[in-house]
Amino acid sequence: MTMPRPGKSICIIVGILLLLAAAIAAFKICVLHYSFSRSVNAELWVMECRIRFTADGGPVTARLSLPYEIPGYYLVVTSQTPDYTFAVQERDGRTFSVWQSPERRGRQALSCQISFIPDAGAAAAMEEPPETPERPRWPSGQKQFAEQLLRNLDPEGRLSVPEFVKALFKQIRKGDSPAVSVLFADKRRGAPFLQVVRNLLAMKKIASREVEGVFLNDKRRRQSPALMLEIYYGGSFHRYDPVSGAVSVQKDFIPLRIGDEPLFALSGGRQAALRFSALKTNISAAGLNRLRGSFVEHSWLMDIIGYELPISEQNVFKRLALLPLAVLLIVVVRNIIGLQSMGTFMPVLIALAFLETGLAAGLIAFLLILAVGLSARALLTHMNLLMVPRISAVVVIVILLMKAISVFSYAFGFTQGQSITFFPLIILAWTIERASMVWEEDGPGTMFRQLAVSLAACIPCYFILNNDYLQYLFFTFQEFNLVILALILLLGTYTGYRLTELKRFKPLVSSCSDHS
Amino acid sequence: MFGSLLNAFASPAALRNAGVLGMNRRNHDYIAAYNRRRYYPMVDDKLVTKELALKAGVPTAGLIGAIRCQHDAKNFMRMTENSPAFVIKPGHGSGGRGILVIKSHNGEEFRKADGSIIGSQQIYSHITNILSGLYSLGGQVDYALFEECISFSDVFSDFSFQGVPDIRIIVFRGYPVMAMMRLATRRSDGRANLHQGAVGVGLSIRDGKPRRAVMLDQPVTRHPDTGRMLSELAVPDWDRHLELAARCAEMIKLGYFGADIVNDREKGPLLLELNARPGLGIQIANHAGLRSRLELIGTLPSSALPSAAEKIAFAQAHFD
Numbered sequence: 162m163t164m165p166r167p168g169k170s171i172c173i174i175v176g177i178l179l180l181l182a183a184a185i186a187a188f189k190i191c192v193l194h195y196s197f198s199r200s201v202n203a204e205l206w207v208m209e210c211r212i213r214f215t216a217d218g219g220p221v222t223a224r225l226s227l228p229y230e231i232p233g234y235y236l237v238v239t240s241q242t243p244d245y246t247f248a249v250q251e252r253d254g255r256t257f258s259v260w261q262s263p264e265r266r267g268r269q270a271l272s273c274q275i276s277f278i279p280d281a282g283a284a285a286a287m288e289e290p291p292e293t294p295e296r297p298r299w300p301s302g303q304k305q306f307a308e309q310l311l312r313n314l315d316p317e318g319r320l321s322v323p324e325f326v327k328a329l330f331k332q333i334r335k336g337d338s339p340a341v342s343v344l345f346a347d348k349r350r351g352a353p354f355l356q357v358v359r360n361l362l363a364m365k366k367i368a369s370r371e372v373e374g375v376f377l378n379d380k381r382r383r384q385s386p387a388l389m390l391e392i393y394y395g396g397s398f399h400r401y402d403p404v405s406g407a408v409s410v411q412k413d414f415i416p417l418r419i420g421d422e423p424l425f426a427l428s429g430g431r432q433a434a435l436r437f438s439a440l441k442t443n444i445s446a447a448g449l450n451r452l453r454g455s456f457v458e459h460s461w462l463m464d465i466i467g468y469e470l471p472i473s474e475q476n477v478f479k480r481l482a483l484l485p486l487a488v489l490l491i492v493v494v495r496n497i498i499g500l501q502s503m504g505t506f507m508p509v510l511i512a513l514a515f516l517e518t519g520l521a522a523g524l525i526a527f528l529l530i531l532a533v534g535l536s537a538r539a540l541l542t543h544m545n546l547l548m549v550p551r552i553s554a555v556v557v558i559v560i561l562l563m564k565a566i567s568v569f570s571y572a573f574g575f576t577q578g579q580s581i582t583f584f585p586l587i588i589l590a591w592t593i594e595r596a597s598m599v600w601e602e603d604g605p606g607t608m609f610r611q612l613a614v615s616l617a618a619c620i621p622c623y624f625i626l627n628n629d630y631l632q633y634l635f636f637t638f639q640e641f642n643l644v645i646l647a648l649i650l651l652l653g654t655y656t657g658y659r660l661t662e663l664k665r666f667k668p669l670v671s672s673c674s675d676h677s
Numbered sequence: 678m679f680g681s682l683l684n685a686f687a688s689p690a691a692l693r694n695a696g697v698l699g700m701n702r703r704n705h706d707y708i709a710a711y712n713r714r715r716y717y718p719m720v721d722d723k724l725v726t727k728e729l730a731l732k733a734g735v736p737t738a739g740l741i742g743a744i745r746c747q748h749d750a751k752n753f754m755r756m757t758e759n760s761p762a763f764v765i766k767p768g769h770g771s772g773g774r775g776i777l778v779i780k781s782h783n784g785e786e787f788r789k790a791d792g793s794i795i796g797s798q799q800i801y802s803h804i805t806n807i808l809s810g811l812y813s814l815g816g817q818v819d820y821a822l823f824e825e826c827i828s829f830s831d832v833f834s835d836f837s838f839q840g841v842p843d844i845r846i847i848v849f850r851g852y853p854v855m856a857m858m859r860l861a862t863r864r865s866d867g868r869a870n871l872h873q874g875a876v877g878v879g880l881s882i883r884d885g886k887p888r889r890a891v892m893l894d895q896p897v898t899r900h901p902d903t904g905r906m907l908s909e910l911a912v913p914d915w916d917r918h919l920e921l922a923a924r925c926a927e928m929i930k931l932g933y934f935g936a937d938i939v940n941d942r943e944k945g946p947l948l949l950e951l952n953a954r955p956g957l958g959i960q961i962a963n964h965a966g967l968r969s970r971l972e973l974i975g976t977l978p979s980s981a982l983p984s985a986a987e988k989i990a991f992a993q994a995h996f997d
Contacts, residue, residue, distance in 0.1 A: 496701060499700065548806070548809040548810055548811050549809065602774065602873070603872070603873055654705065655701055655705075656699070656701045656702035656705045656706055657689060657699065657701060657702070658689050658692055658697070658699040658701070659699060659700055659701060660686075662692070662697075662699050662700060662957075663686040663687050663688070663689065663692065664685050664686050664687075665894055665961075666687060666692055666695075666697045666699075666957075666960065666961065667685060667686065667687040668891075668894070668895075668896060668961055668964070669687075669692070669695050669697055669960060669961060669964060669965070669966060670687045670691040670692060670694075670695045670697075671687075
């Protein structure tokens with residue numbers, strides 16, 4: 162077909178619409194972290210941290226180290242602690258939750274919720290190789306034991322780092338070596354234990370670090386932070402369980418602190434205890450977007466987008482969100498294919514009704530109402546009524562019919578019959594009126610053809626309106642409607658042949674025409 | 678099977694080469710571009726058209742009167758007592774809907790065109806229907822127009838089943854570009870609408886001689902009801918038809934329209950009505966495309982302002 166040759170102004174408007182749609186969509190994806198994909202149940206982790214301590218009566222400042230970036234997730238921290246000002250602060254590339262209060266006394270409870278929001282866009286940060294560790298300082302007399310231990314473990318210095326670590330932990334667990342007894346005398350667990358291990362590793366010039374974190378696992382409630390040892394070799398840090406000495410395979414470990422910075426710092430209080438709970442919730446894609454958006458400061462944008470509306474109003478907009486697509490289909494059916502339906506947008510309205518009734522039940526009810534309505538209309542024809550009273554009479558008949566269908570289907574146990582009230586009854590009455598006019602003027606053939614076209618346009622409309630993914634997409638990215646608008650404007654300048662005209666005007670190009 | 682299905686369709690390029698005008702292009706490039714919305718009442722309102730025609734000296738059927746409100750509906754008897762034959766039309770009707778032709782009456786019994794007799798009560802309810810907007814575009818409130826009945830030329834009587842044979846001439850920028858005669862059939866229920874099954878006979882702009890004929894988009898050679906060879910159709914006073922169409926272009930401000938003309942036995946060609954959205958079936962009846970003709974006219978400079986006679990001469994020289 163001929164390409165449309167739209168005018169300049171239409172090109173400009175279409176361009177503006179497309180740019181606007183692209184800009185809003187880009188904003189939603191990049192800033193609000195919206196997603197095209199609609200995984201029905203996204204996993205959302207919320208970790209709650211509760212901190213209890215006793216305040217000394219003066220100003221209090223509490224600082225909690227927050228988890229590091231995790232590939233595929235980004236973090237949102239909220240806190241509902243009255244009496245404290247709460248802020249998320251960034252320092253030296255780390256983020257902290259900071260609570261402050263000018264004057265507190267007695268037992269205090271702080272809490273914050275850390276949401277791990279799935280984000281396809283976030284990439285893992287590159288790790289820089291650590292510096293070669295400095296020679297450790299041993300307490301007096303311990304250095305020779307340390308050297309002895311290392312010599313025993315690896316006399317020829319040929320063990321690889323993992324092999325050496327394995328041998329070291331094996332030796333520590335056995336505990337029969339005098340060197341181990343001396344070095345780990347009162348440091349059997351926790352941070353002091355790890356410090357000795359790290360000193361030993363440092364003597365072999367192996368970089369290591371201490372990691373404190375929690376397990377993102379909803380079976381572990383009220384967990385204390387756990388310590389882990391990370392050892393660098395082969396280009397990255399490898400996490401070791403300090404108790405077993407084995408490589409940690411627990412993927413749900415979330416580091417809160419790496420290195421020597423304290424996990425929790427408190428001034429103006431004492432006896433702090435930290436407890437973490439993780440909770441996994443399944444969240445709908447739309448809910449996830451709402452959550453994503455709700456943490457962005459530009460919340461007035463969210464109002465415009467419609468997410469802040471009450472749920473019931475949102476559902477209305479969900480239905481409306483796909484209407485432009487259905488209307489576009491009507492434009493295509495009429496102006497590109499060239500089929501005439503009974504009433505321009507009647508198929509869309511009937512399809513809307515089918516959403517409530519279901520397709521099969523809706524079709525049956527529609528045809529039933531139409532058939533009986535046409536018969537009633539035929540009776541009215543003989544009465545020579547004025548137009549408005551006649552259509553009004555048809556409206557009343559349609560209402561009675563709907564009531565009858567409802568009652569009968571209820572009596573026979575079909576629940577779909579109830580939803581028949583969703584049919585737009587004025588539209589039905591007009592459809593009946595129009596159908597009977599077409600029948601009278603152009604014959605039943607034309608009427609059935611137009612009716613068939615209407616239903617043929619109605620059914621794809623129904624499938625468009627009923628498509629969950631499209632609904633999600635157009636509700637989340639309502640700016641796509643601007644794209645639809647642009648398409649409709651472009652179709653408005655389409656001056657090529659309609660599909661039906663290719664058939665209609667075929668006699669004009671067939672050379673073998675003997676009639677003259 | 679698929680091949681035969683595909684065979685039923687022409688390629689867009691073939692249609693373009695044949696100069697066929699499609700509905701989208703008609704609406705976009707001609708109706709929307711040349712017909713300003715505010716001038717539509719000049720053709721959609723039959724009384725306005727008639728008044729304009731009277732002022733411009735374009736011959737039309739004589740006006741008896743108009744009934745605008747229900748209260749006056751009962752006065753139709755007084756209005757028509759001096760007219761032996763009359764036609765009632767909806768003022769905003771289209772496609773021949775709601776037209777009632779009374780061939781003769783005695784004040785009580787009214788004989789319709791098909792010979793059946795109706796009473797005054799039925800005429801009264803017909804007027805009521807018209808006033809309530811039954812036949813008007815969009816159901817708007819309408820009025821009933823009373824016209825003198827045209828006494829049709831006998832020359833077409835064998836070519837039409839009841840109904841009014843009329844000649845549709847498409848006029849673009851004052852140039853008559855294509856013409857056809859529409860003949861009612863039993864299938865079309867005595868109406869002269871192509872989509873209802875009337876026969877369309879393409880007429881040469883040059884001399885008014887029949888070129889081709891179609892019924893429901895299919896070629897025909899004889900009238901399906903009377904059996905007359907359609908090639909024997911001869912339109913008297915062809916040039917006067919063209920003049921009438923060209924003068925309509927001067928009286929209304931539409932650039933693209935169809936003029937429907939009927940042939941009266943005594944008065945010759947009379948303007949029946951004008952149409953701002955003439956159909957495209959005329960192309961099939963003529964076995965010729967409108968688009969190439971319209972594009973030729975479109976290239977002519979508007980500054981030259983040739984007279985109607987010059988425009989007719991140009992059209993006759995270029996359009997067969």
